[in-house]
Amino acid sequence: MTVLANARLVLPNAVQHGWLRIDDGRIVGLGTGDPAHGPGDPALSAGASDLCTAAPDSGKAARDFSAGASGRGPGTPGRRQGSFDLGAGSSGHGADSSRLGAGASSSGLGSSSLGGGDSGRGPGSPRAGVGGSDRSADGFSSPDEADVLDLGGRYVVPGFVDMHLHGGAGHSYQSGRAEDARQVVKFHRAHGTTTMTAGLVTGSTDEMINAVSSLAELASEGLIAGIHLEGPYIAVGRCGAHEPSLLRDPDLSEFRRLIKAGGGHVRMITLAPELPGGLDLVRAAVDEGVVAAIGHTDGTAAQVKEAFDAGARVATHLFNAMRPLHHREGGPIVAALNDPRVTVELINDGVHIDTEVARLTFTTAGADRVALITDSMAAAGMGDGSYTLGVMNVEVKDGRAMLAGGTSIAGSTITMADGFRRAVTVVGVPIEDAARSAALIPARALGLDDRIGSLEPGKKADLVVLSDDLEVEKVMKDGRWS
Template identity: 30%
Template sequence: MTYYIHADKFFLENRTENGGYLEVQDNGKFGFFYPESKKPEGKIVDYAGKWVAPGLVDTHIHGSLREDVMKSDWEGINKISKGLLSAGVTSWMPTTITAASDTLTRICKMFADHQGQEEGAKIQGIHFEGPFFTEEHAGAENPKYMMDPDINEFNKWLDASNGMLKKISMAPERKGSKEFIREAVKEGIVVVLGHSSASFEEAVAGVEAGATMFTHTFNGMPDPSHHTPSISNAAMTLNNVTDELICDGHHVQPCMAKTLINAVGPEHIALITDCMEAGMMPDGDYMLGELPVYVKDGMARLKDGDNLAGSILQLKQAVKNVVDWNIVTPEKAVMMASYVPAKSAHILDNCGTIAPDKDADFLILNPDLTLSETYLNGESRYKA
């Protein structure tokens, strides 16, 4: 049955409306938006005092609820998918870490075999974080599996995924990187630069070859420098790229988040979580792939070396943080967690905005940006 959402504010595809009515069709798609002065005939679902936003899109997430993409277990993946609705996420890209080639092939095949079977947040493709990284900035990735880019190896994974592999993070200074980037981009793959010791010039060469993003900017790369600029300086200054950013207050301090957002503009920032299996779980011991991790005081760290090991951030909190830190408006914060990640990952046709004929995946927010309710295909699936 078609119905109309009435609320105080709507974050639509190209504008924000104060008051009005949003049509949700009986096929689970968005219809038209009607201004407050043109109340439509039909069922009205009233959310007076609330705001309506597109469902959030997390394009870099490893797990939560003690489940991990690397476990290659479909029941665990589906558990993550359903749990993400409570984080305001309605679309996501399960993200691997650096691992043995056969392990990555098995994970790709698992997703291909269960394509479209998730019961919660929609899987819009797979993101490979590695294995073409540099050991110096391995972070919480296992350096023993790192190697130079190999398009033939990559195509094996792509075939195993039945086309679900859509994004790969890599270091642009590794041998053969530019050739790999050109070939991957020809195949429609989004190439992201990170876990890298690249100089500014090497990063620029990667972008010129076709890379369009930077992986969790400032993490897994040299610090910005005014003497010897590096990949992080490239992320801050290049045009026509998108920077992933973890806004938990630990990976990047608020002042540096503000510096980056002001430098490139909110339209070039994709908020991500980089969340691992400890997301939505208490402090304690966990795993990130093969590496033991401990979680304490809101941070996940490797037991060996104490590096940050992903996050336990929820994307709804990242949105709230960048507003609470007085960096951007609520409209821009929502955009950075929906439209920008979807556009940057080439999945905007499927998610990321409220627009006619797109899936009616949306959020009901309180004015303080806390989550009240999550809708998927026009059905309420989570209430806070």
């Protein structure tokens, strides 16, 4: 069993200074204050809510993540320097209150209760550990077996969930090669993304079927959370970085071949609902358990609303590659923002959308409906130069990916950590809201929020340790440090 102590826990509705207990790859308890003390101990911050009936007194000295963390010297009583070197020591107090959001002070000692609130959860989502004082789960190891790690006041956020990406570190999912996919996952996981889909852009029928079949094997291994088909049933006039000659109208026969090749691992499909047969394909996707997403569309607000009524539940990278908003015809943007059933994806890189537009989206839809995504391509984590996205040639300059010789943006070069950090520090989203949009909301959109997306007992121990500046310092997947 592992206990992460002296952490600023970014929970769905608040930031709390406390500890997190992990056993057998899952979160089994969390609480405020010092894990060496029980509830009501003076070590608890004034007014902080007790989250456990008993804190895990391991009988062991805690290991510091790095010497000098949170202002403590290596000789502080009751602590010994640990083996994790996470770089420069964090003070544990540097973030200002605007970044912490409601329920937390700049010292990380939150006072808001975790009970009661249910924000960030969709209908029917689990409420493990919410509403009562006992925040532990059954079946954890004896406390005296715990390895207590002192995080020195660092943030702990749920592992990021990216429901829309295509590549990274010079590799792409489009190739269908297992090694390429593994390198993409390795790169993004190092930057805090513990769950991700594999996004494919438009290709020929055979190319897409072969790629889906190959990626399905990796999904069976648990390497990826499924496959996202971005195309081929999208509008030519809003195709973005897709090859126009390969686009086609929705074809139920072809779609079913793709579904069969995926062996149950096709998780989402993006399409333009105004195309002939578009609504039928939305219904077919829903019947197959596939998330239907509206994107790369020139549809009117009424046409897109029909798709939502037919079961579509996601708007793919809102604002990008879709009919723009007009005061006499709101188009897909207004239809999506006005529909409480719909999750809207947002590429928060400062390139795809303006900061004020990002702020407007959070204000209008709320963090409970915004899913931060990367839409990253092979150039993520790489330098400027020439790359490909599907069959399209892409030039990257100053981190901005554009179709070679064209004006269309061709995906991003960011990580989820970049988009999350920018949401907090530039857009001004409270950190707990940004964490929901980077983890719980995409997990909910993919139907995975019963097991990932938030720091709650019973969920997988997928988490990220962040510095005061919200830089990734350590990543845990399934209870193991990556």
